[in-house]
Amino acid sequence: MANMTILGAGLAGLSTAMMLRNDGHDVTVLERDPAPPGAEPWETWQRPGVNQFRLPHFMLPRWWQVLSTELPTAASEVLAAGGSRFSLVPPPHREGDALFDTVTARRPVIEAALARAAEASGVVLRRGVRLTGVHLESGRVTGVTTAEGPVRADLVIDCLGRRSAMPDWLAAAGAPRPAEEKDDAGFVYYSRHFRGDRPDLQVMVQQQYASVSVLTLPGDDGTWSVVVVASTRDHALRVLRDPSVWTDVLRRYPLVAPWIDATPITGVDALAGIEDRLRHYAPDGTPLVTGMVPVGDAWACTNPSLGRGAAFTLIHARLLRDTLRDTDPADHEKVARRFHEATARTVLPLYRATNGFDKHRLAEIDSDVTAVPYRTDDLRWIGAKALYAAALRDPDMLRAYLTVAGFLETPDEVFAKPGVRDRVLALGVSAPQYPLPGPGRAELLRLCS
Numbered sequence: 265m266a267n268m269t270i271l272g273a274g275l276a277g278l279s280t281a282m283m284l285r286n287d288g289h290d291v292t293v294l295e296r297d298p299a300p301p302g303a304e305p306w307e308t309w310q311r312p313g314v315n316q317f318r319l320p321h322f323m324l325p326r327w328w329q330v331l332s333t334e335l336p337t338a339a340s341e342v343l344a345a346g347g348s349r350f351s352l353v354p355p356p357h358r359e360g361d362a363l364f365d366t367v368t369a370r371r372p373v374i375e376a377a378l379a380r381a382a383e384a385s386g387v388v389l390r391r392g393v394r395l396t397g398v399h400l401e402s403g404r405v406t407g408v409t410t411a412e413g414p415v416r417a418d419l420v421i422d423c424l425g426r427r428s429a430m431p432d433w434l435a436a437a438g439a440p441r442p443a444e445e446k447d448d449a450g451f452v453y454y455s456r457h458f459r460g461d462r463p464d465l466q467v468m469v470q471q472q473y474a475s476v477s478v479l480t481l482p483g484d485d486g487t488w489s490v491v492v493v494a495s496t497r498d499h500a501l502r503v504l505r506d507p508s509v510w511t512d513v514l515r516r517y518p519l520v521a522p523w524i525d526a527t528p529i530t531g532v533d534a535l536a537g538i539e540d541r542l543r544h545y546a547p548d549g550t551p552l553v554t555g556m557v558p559v560g561d562a563w564a565c566t567n568p569s570l571g572r573g574a575a576f577t578l579i580h581a582r583l584l585r586d587t588l589r590d591t592d593p594a595d596h597e598k599v600a601r602r603f604h605e606a607t608a609r610t611v612l613p614l615y616r617a618t619n620g621f622d623k624h625r626l627a628e629i630d631s632d633v634t635a636v637p638y639r640t641d642d643l644r645w646i647g648a649k650a651l652y653a654a655a656l657r658d659p660d661m662l663r664a665y666l667t668v669a670g671f672l673e674t675p676d677e678v679f680a681k682p683g684v685r686d687r688v689l690a691l692g693v694s695a696p697q698y699p700l701p702g703p704g705r706a707e708l709l710r711l712c713s
């Protein structure tokens with residue numbers, strides 16, 4: 265078994281660490297930020313390394329499915345920490361709906377639970393470690409440098425998140441810098457957390473309205489969050505930073521209003537400038553270096569409006585574990601090549617699909633702002649819109665839609681099922697652009713003026 269050094273103790277680092285430790289590897293995680301403070305991670309845990317630490321996070325059914333299957337001890341720890349069970353399907357439920365179950369909590373609560381489970385499984389977690397670079401020998405990363413000295417490893421796993429400095433460290437060590445696809449996602453998020461008696465889900469957690477989307481996201485321990493997603497170009501909505509305007513506006517959306525009728529536990533947090541980023545560590549299939557692979561946001565990150573980041577980290581971590589089951593860790597070239605190939609084959613298409621959806625939704629929102637109807641020939645987007653509309657009119661199509669929204673299956677898989685395409689065509693294609701009740705653009709502007 266090999267000596268694995270994981271950089272970063274965020275969602276990807278902790279999940280990867282546990283999966284590899286459970287396979288018998290010696291696993292050390294190096295993290296700059298301090299440990300969770302004990303009982304109240306939401307209130308007091310200082311995490312400057314993760315910008316979004318106290319912003320809304322919702323764990324999709326896919327995340328829960330992989331966590332409870334692959335890391336049952338960690339799943340139990342999340343439940344013990346107060347993680348709340350939640351179904352993406354509003355009542356009444358029927359047989360088979362367990363597929364849409366998840367367990368979710370505020371991000372600090374989840375991360376503290378994963379950290380406890382990781383340490384209990386034998387992962388060595390070293391906090392307060394400032395990483396400064398990598399050691400490179402003949403194209404192979406053989407370890408990292410820290411403020412306290414070098415650390416050698418059979419395999420270095422970059423889980424440093426969306427702002428990982430790995431490309432700079434490789435370049436400084438004389439390796440090629442990975443090419444990046446990078447793009448400001450163009451969304452701005454106005455979000456707020458609440459505590460109280462959580463309202464019942466009436467339709468779906470992600471709702472599309474004229475020029476905004478709204479998310480109503482359950483958390484742990486009687487908490488939840490409400491997020492308005494808008495375009496950064498929509499200057500008129502910047503007043504949503506003001507809690508009183510935010511509240512007045514959201515009261516006009518009948519499905520959202522019950523979710524803001526509670527005690528806020530934060531102000532309105534506004535966040536923009538989130539980049540979609542993909543790093544090419546094996547252009548043309550040939551790894552730029554061996555001895556180092558990226559997992560999670562360090563490899564690719566999207567903007568969070570579909571809430572897929574955590575599920576991506578688990579899918580990617582499992583892929584690395586499976587690669588290492590099939591490949592001798594001492595064969596550095598083969599490990600790197602196979603992992604990059606597997607990533608390109610299975611995770612990259614999910615990233616592209618997520619990105620593609622976001623780009624269309626942003627373009628649609630921008631069209632709402634300029635009052636020009638959004639037109640595209642992309643059948644994937646037309647299908648996604650029609651499925652969403654059909655979901656609001658038919659319980660079977662709701663489940664088909666939630667299979668995609670829960671990240672359980674791809675749209676292609678769902679549309680290939682008997683009857684789905686015809687039903688979506690019948691119900692969804694001629695539906696109004698925004699079927700849910702709520703202000704149109706003109707009224708939204710009036711509320712924000």
Ligand SMILES: Cc1cc2nc3c(=O)[nH]c(=O)nc-3n(C[C@H](O)[C@H](O)[C@H](O)COP(=O)(O)OP(=O)(O)OC[C@H]3O[C@@H](n4cnc5c(N)ncnc54)[C@H](O)[C@@H]3O)c2cc1C
Nearest residue numbers: 272274275276296313316321322424425560561568573574
């Ligand atoms: C606003 C926002 C909302 C989101 N909401 C959701 C959601 O609802 N659902 C969802 O699934 N996903 C969501 N995401 C995505 C999710 O947060 C990320 O996908 C997830 O955090 C990725 O985990 P990671 O471990 O790859 O990176 P991170 O969680 O960023 O962890 C990186 C770790 O590396 C450490 N680190 C960095 N540099 C160094 C260094 N030099 N030395 C030592 N340590 C270092 C950091 O301290 C950190 O602990 C959201 C993202 C944003 C921006």
